Every structure is written in C-alpha cells, then in structure tokens.
Amino acid sequence: MNSDAVMMIGQEALVVAVKITAPILLSSLAVGLLVAMFQAATQINEMTLTFVPKLITLGVIMVVAGPWILSTLVDYMQTLFRNIPFMIG
Numbered sequence: 001m002n003s004d005a006v007m008m009i010g011q012e013a014l015v016v017a018v019k020i021t022a023p024i025l026l027s028s029l030a031v032g033l034l035v036a037m038f039q040a041a042t043q044i045n046e047m048t049l050t051f052v053p054k055l056i057t058l059g060v061i062m063v064v065a066g067p068w069i070l071s072t073l074v075d076y077m078q079t080l081f082r083n084i085p086f087m088i089g
Contacts, residue, residue: 001087009080016076023065024058031057 035050 020069027061
C-alpha cells in the first residue's frame with residue numbers, strides 16, 4: 001500500500017463524514033438561528049428555549065435521514081472491505 005492509497009482512503013472517509021453530518025448540523029444550525037432571532041426580538045434569554053427545538057429537530061432528522069445515513073455508511077464500509085485485497089498486494 002502506497003501513500004496515494006492511504007490519502008485516497010482518508011479523503012473518501014472525510015467526504016462520507018461530511019455527507020453524513022451535513023443534514024444534522026445544517027438543520028440544527030437553522031433551528032438555532034431561528035430561535036436566536038426570536039429571542040433577540042422578544043428579549044427572552046432562556047437557555048432551554050434553544051435546547052428543546054434543536055432536540056426535536058434532531059429526532060425528526062434522524063428518523064427521516066437515518067436510513068440514508070446508514071446506507072451511506074454501509075456502502076462505504078463494503079467498498080473499503082472489498083478493496084482490502086487490492087490494497088495489500
């Protein structure tokens with residue numbers, strides 16, 4: 001296994017990690033921004049007001065995007081395991 005193969009595996013792992021975390025992080029960012037704008041407009045500084053909507057959003061996103069996330073991880077791992085003989089030799 002040469003350094004190019006290692007770099008390719010690392011790059012693919014980073015791309016898969018970004019793909020998997022993007023729906024969760026972006027939805028949490030959007031809900032946090034909306035709640036922060038609401039708090040700024042109403043001058044309510046309650047910490048749990050940001051936590052509960054983010055938690056609900058996280059649950060919904062995991063239900064909706066969970067199968068896609070799992071299939072993406074499984075496909076990446078199957079490809080990685082399938083290529084082990086070619087990487088060794």
